[in-house]
Amino acid sequence: MNILEVSNLTKKFGGLTANSNISMAVKQGSITAVIGPNGAGKTTFFNMITGVYQPTEGEILLEGKSIVGLKPDQVAKRGISRTFQNIRLFGEMTVIENVLVGMHTHLRGNLLGIFLNLPNTRKEESEAEVEAYRLLEYFNLEPFINEKASSLSYGNQRKLEIARALATKPKLLLLDEPAAGMNPRETRELTEVIQRMGKEFNVTVILIEHDMKLVMEISEHIVVLDHGEKIAEGNPDEIRSNPKVIEAYLGKAALELEKR
Amino acid sequence: MKEKLSMLLQKKSVQITLFTLFIIVTSSALYFSQKSVVSFLLLLSSLLILYYMNLKVVTKWLIALGLLFILIPFASSGGPAFHSYMEVATMVGIYIAMALGLNIVVGMAGLLDLGFVAFFAVGAYSYSIFATSQASNFMPFGEYPLSGSTFWGFLIIGGIMAAIAGVLIGVPVLRVKGDYLAIVTLAFGEIIRIIFNNLDRPINFTNGAMGIASITPPNLFGLEIIYPNQYYFIVLFILLFTIFAVNRLEHSKIGRAWKAVRENEIAAQAMGIPLVKTKLLAFALGASFSGIMGVVFAAKQQFIDPTSFTLLESFTILVMVVLGGMGSVPGAILGAALVTILNLQVLTELTNWLNQLSLQGVITIPDALTPAKLQRFIFGVLLVIFAIYRTKGLIPAKNKKFDVEQIKERAQKKAAISNIGSNDTDRVQA
Ligand SMILES: Nc1ncnc2c1ncn2[C@@H]1O[C@H](COP(=O)(O)OP(=O)(O)O)[C@@H](O)[C@H]1O
Ligand SMILES: [Mg+2]
Numbered sequence: 193m194n195i196l197e198v199s200n201l202t203k204k205f206g207g208l209t210a211n212s213n214i215s216m217a218v219k220q221g222s223i224t225a226v227i228g229p230n231g232a233g234k235t236t237f238f239n240m241i242t243g244v245y246q247p248t249e250g251e252i253l254l255e256g257k258s259i260v261g262l263k264p265d266q267v268a269k270r271g272i273s274r275t276f277q278n279i280r281l282f283g284e285m286t287v288i289e290n291v292l293v294g295m296h297t298h299l300r301g302n303l304l305g306i307f308l309n310l311p312n313t314r315k316e317e318s319e320a321e322v323e324a325y326r327l328l329e330y331f332n333l334e335p336f337i338n339e340k341a342s343s344l345s346y347g348n349q350r351k352l353e354i355a356r357a358l359a360t361k362p363k364l365l366l367l368d369e370p371a372a373g374m375n376p377r378e379t380r381e382l383t384e385v386i387q388r389m390g391k392e393f394n395v396t397v398i399l400i401e402h403d404m405k406l407v408m409e410i411s412e413h414i415v416v417l418d419h420g421e422k423i424a425e426g427n428p429d430e431i432r433s434n435p436k437v438i439e440a441y442l443g444k445a446a447l448e449l450e451k452r
Numbered sequence: 453m454k455e456k457l458s459m460l461l462q463k464k465s466v467q468i469t470l471f472t473l474f475i476i477v478t479s480s481a482l483y484f485s486q487k488s489v490v491s492f493l494l495l496l497s498s499l500l501i502l503y504y505m506n507l508k509v510v511t512k513w514l515i516a517l518g519l520l521f522i523l524i525p526f527a528s529s530g531g532p533a534f535h536s537y538m539e540v541a542t543m544v545g546i547y548i549a550m551a552l553g554l555n556i557v558v559g560m561a562g563l564l565d566l567g568f569v570a571f572f573a574v575g576a577y578s579y580s581i582f583a584t585s586q587a588s589n590f591m592p593f594g595e596y597p598l599s600g601s602t603f604w605g606f607l608i609i610g611g612i613m614a615a616i617a618g619v620l621i622g623v624p625v626l627r628v629k630g631d632y633l634a635i636v637t638l639a640f641g642e643i644i645r646i647i648f649n650n651l652d653r654p655i656n657f658t659n660g661a662m663g664i665a666s667i668t669p670p671n672l673f674g675l676e677i678i679y680p681n682q683y684y685f686i687v688l689f690i691l692l693f694t695i696f697a698v699n700r701l702e703h704s705k706i707g708r709a710w711k712a713v714r715e716n717e718i719a720a721q722a723m724g725i726p727l728v729k730t731k732l733l734a735f736a737l738g739a740s741f742s743g744i745m746g747v748v749f750a751a752k753q754q755f756i757d758p759t760s761f762t763l764l765e766s767f768t769i770l771v772m773v774v775l776g777g778m779g780s781v782p783g784a785i786l787g788a789a790l791v792t793i794l795n796l797q798v799l800t801e802l803t804n805w806l807n808q809l810s811l812q813g814v815i816t817i818p819d820a821l822t823p824a825k826l827q828r829f830i831f832g833v834l835l836v837i838f839a840i841y842r843t844k845g846l847i848p849a850k851n852k853k854f855d856v857e858q859i860k861e862r863a864q865k866k867a868a869i870s871n872i873g874s875n876d877t878d879r880v881q882a
Contacts, residue, residue, distance in 0.1 A: 280716045280719035283715055284711070306704040307697055
C-alpha cells in the first residue's frame with residue numbers, strides 16, 4: 193500500500209521552476225531516498241509535502257487524502273514529521289524539552305488542568321518525560337538531557353532532530369540530509385539507526401542524502417532529481433547503472449557510484 | 453582566610469543566622485525610626501537574599517510569605533511614613549504582575565511588544581467606567597456607579613477584557629514579525645490610548661482627556677478599601693496567584709510551545725504547533741495579568757486619565773523585563789521591583805534632598821536636571837550598560853532541570869510492566 197502519492201507536483205519561484213511535474217509513490221514501511229545535485233529541488237520537494245510551500249500545481253495524497261493547502265502544523269498533525277537540512281533545533285531549550293515539544297500535539301492538557309495541576313495533566317507530563325527519555329536513550333543522547341540543544345555536537349544535534357521528529361509519532365518521516373557534517377563513524381551509526389527505527393517506530397522514511405554509501409545501503413527505492421525534474425527512479429542497482437544519473441552526477445559522486 | 457569565610461557562608465546554619473540578624477536589624481530600624489527609606493529598602497531586599505539562600509524551595513516560600521504578609525507591613529507601621537511605604541510596595545506589586553505578563557509575551561514567546569500598557573488601560577477603564585456614573589451614559593439598564601463590592605468580580609472582568617483586547621490587537625498585528633511587530637504594537641498601544649482620550653463624543657464612554665474621577669473604592673463585606681496597606685494585601689494576593697500561574701504555564705506544554713516558537717518558528721510549526729494560536733494565547737494571557745492590575749490601579753487611584761497609559765509606561769515595563777532577564781520569572785520580579793523603587797523612592801527622595809540643599813543655598817540645580825525628570829535618561833543608561841555587560845539580565849532565564857535518575861527509574865519500571873520479554877530496551881550501538 194502507498195502511504196504517500198505525489199502527482200504532477202510543480203513549484204515555481206518567479207521564473208525559476210524548482211520542481212517540475214514530479215510524480216512518485218512511497219510504499220508504506222519503506223525507506224525511500226531522494227537524491228540529486230545541489231539545487232536540484234530536493235528540499236523544495238520536502239517543503240511542499242510538509243506545507244511550508246504551497247505547490248504551484250499538483251496533488252499530494254497522504255493515505256489517499258489530499259494534504260495540499262494545509263498549514264505545516266496541520267500536516268504534522270496528519271502524521272508527517274521532518275528534520276531540516278540546516279539544523280533547526282530549539283537551541284536555548286534543553287535536549288529533553290526539544291523532544292517534549294515534539295509531543296505537543298499528543299498532550300491533551302488544557303489551561304485549567306495546567307493552572308490547577310490536575311492529576312490528569314500531571315500524569316500525562318510525567319509519562320511524556322518517560323517517553324522522551326526513552327527516545328533519547330534510543331539515540332544515545334540521554335547523557336545530555338539537561339544540556340542546551342545548541343551546546344551539542346553537530347552529529348548529536350542531527351540525532352536530536354530525528355528524535356524530536358519521532359516524538360510527534362509520525363507515519364511518514366522526512367529526513368533532509370541527516371548525515372551532513374557527520375564523521376564516518378557517526379554516519380555508520382546513523383545508517384543503522386534509520387534502518388532499525390523504520391521498523392521499531394512503524395514509520396515510513398524518505399530521506400535526502402548525498403552520502404551514496406548510506407543511500408545505497410538503506411534505500412529500497414531511489415528517486416533522482418535534477419534541475420527540478422525527476423530523471424530516474426528505481427532500486428539501488430537500477431540507479432547505479434542508469435546513464436542519466438551518472439551524467440547528472442558527473443564528477444566525484446559519479447566516480448563513487450562506479451567504484452561500488 | 454578568604455576561603456574559610458566563603459566556606460562558612462555556604463553553611464546553612466550560618467546563612468540562616470546572618471539572615472535572621474539582617475531581618476531583625478532592618479525591621480526594627482524601620483519600625484522605630486520616623487522615616488527610613490534605607491531600612492525599608494533593605495528589608496525588602498531580604499527577599500532577594502532569601503532567593504539566593506541555600507534552602508529548600510518550600511522553606512523559602514514560607515519565609516517569604518511570612519515576610520510579605522506579616523513582617524514587612526508590621527515593621528513599616530511604626531512611623532508616619534507607613535502609608536507611603538505601603539503605597540510603594542503596592543506599586544511594586546502592580547508592576548511585577550505587569551512585568552510577568554510582558555515577560556510571557558516578550559521573554560517566552562519572543563514577541564517584542566512595545567504597547568503593552570494598553571492592556572493595563574483596558575483593565576483600568578473597565579472598572580472605572582462602571583464604578584462611576586460614566587456607564588449610565590450608554591448602558592440601557594442598571595444603576596451606576598456600581599457598588600464597591602463588584603470590584604472583586606471586575607478583577608476577573610478586567611482580566612478578560614484585556615485578554616480580548618490582546619486577541620483583537622493580536623490578530624492583525626501578529627502577521628508581522630520582529631522589528632515590524634515592535635513598531636505595530638507601539639502604534640496600537642498609542643491608538644488605544646488615543647481612543648480612550650477621544651471616546652467622550654458622541655457618547656461619553658471615557659470622559660476623554662478629563663479622565664474619570666471619584667471611582668468607587670472596593671468594598672469587602674462592608675469594609676471600604678481606601679488605604680494603601682489594604683491595597684497592599686489585595687495586590688499581594690493577586691501577585692501570588694500570578695506568580696503561581698506563570699510558573700505553571702512556563703513548565704507546561706504551553707510554555708514549551710511559546711519558547712519553541714521563539715526559538716524557531718518553522719521547526720515549531722513542523723512539530724504541530726499552530727503559530728497564530730500560540731502567539732495569540734501569549735498575547736491574551738500576558739494581557740490579562742496586566743488587565744487585572746489595571747482594575748486595582750484604577751480603584752486605588754480613584755482617578756484615571758489617559759496620561760497614565762503613555763508610551764513611556766510601556767517602555768518602563770519592557771525595561772523591567774530586559775533588566776531582570778528576558779524569559780526569567782524571578783528576573784522579571786526583580787527588574788520590576790528595582791525599576792519601580794528607583795522611580796518612586798530613590799529618584800523622588802534624591803530630588804527632595806537636592807531641593808532642600810538648593811533651598812539652603814548649598815547648591816543650585818536647574819529644574820530640568822532634577823533626578824525625577826532624569827528617569828528616561830537613567831533608563832537609557834541602564835539599558836546600554838546591560839546591553840553591553842549583562843545581556844541576559846540580572847537573573848538570566850534558566851531551563852528546568854529534569855531529575856534524570858527519577859525519570860530513568862520510572863522508565864525502567866514502565867518497561868518492566870509493559871513488555872516482558874520484548875527487546876525494545878536495547879539500544880543502538882556502534
Ligand atoms: N523560497 C525560495 N525562493 C526562491 N527560490 C528558492 C526558494 N527555495 C528554493 N529556491 C530555489 O529552488 C532551487 C532548488 O532548491 P532546493 O530545493 O533547496 O535544492 P536542493 O535541496 O536540491 O539542494 C534552487 O535554485 C533554489 O535557489
Ligand atoms: Mg536541500
